[in-house]
Amino acid sequence: MIQTISQRISIESMYLDSDIKYHILNKLKKTMEGKCTFDNGYIISVNKLLEIGDNKIGCANSLVIFNVTYEADVLKPEKGHILSGKVCMVFQHGIFVDIYGKMKVLVPATSMEQYEYQQGENIFTRGKNTIENGVDVSVDIVDTKYEKKQFSCIGKLHRNAN
Numbered sequence: 001m002i003q004t005i006s007q008r009i010s011i012e013s014m015y016l017d018s019d020i021k022y023h024i025l026n027k028l029k030k031t032m033e034g035k036c037t038f039d040n041g042y043i044i045s046v047n048k049l050l051e052i053g054d055n056k057i058g059c060a061n062s063l064v065i066f067n068v069t070y071e072a073d074v075l076k077p078e079k080g081h082i083l084s085g086k087v088c089m090v091f092q093h094g095i096f097v098d099i100y101g102k103m104k105v106l107v108p109a110t111s112m113e114q115y116e117y118q119q120g121e122n123i124f125t126r127g128k129n130t131i132e133n134g135v136d137v138s139v140d141i142v143d144t145k146y147e148k149k150q151f152s153c154i155g156k157l158h159r160n161a162n
Contacts, residue, residue, distance in 0.1 A: 003074045004050065005040055010063040025049045028070055034102075038146045041076025042102040075102055077153045081141045087133055090124065092117050095131060097139050103151055105139050111156035131157075 009031070015023040028046045036042045053067035077083065083105065089096040094108040109117060115124040115131060124131040131137065139155035146152075 001074055001076065002047070003040060003072055003076075004069060005043075005072055005074075006067065006069045008065050009068050010058060010065045013057075013062045013064055016064060021049055021052065024052060024066060024068060025070070028068070032072070036102075036150050040072075041074045041151065042100070044073040044075055044100060044102070047071045047073060075100055077103065077105075077141050077144050077151050079141055079144060082138055082158050083141065083155075084136065084138045087131060087135045087137060090122050090132055092119065095124070095137075097137055097155070103153065105141070105153040105155040107139055107155050107157060111142075 009024060009027055011020075011023055011027055017023075025046065025048070028049070032043045032046055034043065047070070049068060049070050051069040053069070055064050055066045057064055075083075077099075083097075083099050085097040085099040085105070087095050088098040088104060092109065094106060094110075094112070096104045096106055098104055109115075109124075112124060112131075115126045115129075117124055122132070138158035140158050141153055141155050143154045144151055
């Protein structure tokens with residue numbers, strides 16, 4: 001999902017030149033990509049700088065602080081969202097699905113009513129359909145929790161999954 005984000009960012013005064021937009025975008029990419037906040041979720045990538053607003057000079061150092069607005073690809077899990085990913089762990093109590101390498105969604109076995117866990121093979125089966133490590137699935141987000149700068153999610157297999 002693409003989102004517009006406004007925040008403050010600081011750069012060293014030596015970067016106040018004709019390439020200031022480049023320097024600010026570079027700093028945003030370095031500091032924000034991969035971060036997770038409650039308001040924005042996981043910032044997958046900073047795409048472009050939309051606006052440079054007011055600025056001020058930092059007190060004890062040579063930093064200049066800018067108010068900026070930028071566009072970013074984000075992953076913010078919310079109840080009811082359908083997300084796609086790869087199964088990264090299978091165990092008798094359910095599966096974990098990796099979403100963009102940023103978070104893992106637990107799908108409890110109790111929500112996989114039509115699937116049966118195969119103990120020796122460490123897979124879930126339903127007729128000819130198999131859920132195992134590396135399989136692509138879609139999950140409906142059932143619940144989320146934000147704690148320690150990351151989201152924990154519980155999901156269920158999307159009805160069209162496998």
